[in-house]
Amino acid sequence: QKEVEQDPGPLSVPEGAIVSLNCTYSNSAFQYFMWYRQYSRKGPELLMYTYSSGNKEDGRFTAQVDKSSKYISLFIRDSQPSDSATYLCAMSLPGSARQLTFGSGTQLTVLP
Amino acid sequence: GAVVSQHPSWVICKSGTSVKIECRSLDFQATTMFWYRQFPKQSLMLMATSNEGSKATYEQGVEKDKFLINHASLTLSTLTVTSAHPEDSSFYICSASPGGGADGYTFGSGTRLTVV
Numbered sequence: 001q002k003e004v005e006q007d008p009g010p011l012s013v014p015e016g017a018i019v020s021l022n023c024t025y026s027n028s029a030f031q032y033f034m035w036y037r038q039y040s041r042k043g044p045e046l047l048m049y050t051y052s053s054g055n056k057e058d059g060r061f062t063a064q065v066d067k068s069s070k071y072i073s074l075f076i077r078d079s080q081p082s083d084s085a086t087y088l089c090a091m092s093l094p095g096s097a098r099q100l101t102f103g104s105g106t107q108l109t110v111l112p
Numbered sequence: 113g114a115v116v117s118q119h120p121s122w123v124i125c126k127s128g129t130s131v132k133i134e135c136r137s138l139d140f141q142a143t144t145m146f147w148y149r150q151f152p153k154q155s156l157m158l159m160a161t162s163n164e165g166s167k168a169t170y171e172q173g174v175e176k177d178k179f180l181i182n183h184a185s186l187t188l189s190t191l192t193v194t195s196a197h198p199e200d201s202s203f204y205i206c207s208a209s210p211g212g213g214a215d216g217y218t219f220g221s222g223t224r225l226t227v228v
Binding site: 090 | 116118146153154155156158161203205207215216217218219220221222224
């Protein structure tokens, strides 16, 4: 079993839809949770970072963490064609400069 | 925000030659940098952790003599793929964090290596 499982997709939605991306994890010691967006042939771009259970909102993006269920989500409101990319969840253990463990990524396409 | 610059963005080399990839933190110092490898339609796999002034820590299955890492300063880490073979063709990405991970990690733009 992988430490981090992510819905593989691909996911295709119409413009304006609400998108829900999800990951589960098995290691309860993970403390920091991130969502990255990666366009084709580019490095990942940090979208959201959180370390506590609950919701964190930034513009159209909301990151949700449920540590008791070992489950994290990213919601995208009013999705745009420019949101079409691969979304990666990532998490790390506590401590300084700890490596990230990534989910397998979900490819999202937002249709105009 | 924190910027990590990676160079070159793409490179084609012949089998048996060596290729050096640079990763620079432009506006912060990075004691630790990470090197990842990504195959098409797959996620990022950590190759090694680069530590300034000391030896890199390699993940299981990664050949340290093939993937040489040097972190000689607080803003520069290099990955050298030695005696490259076609199976080394991949997307290599580095990352670092200005806060030691406290605010997430910034990634370079990646280097696409093709060995012919």
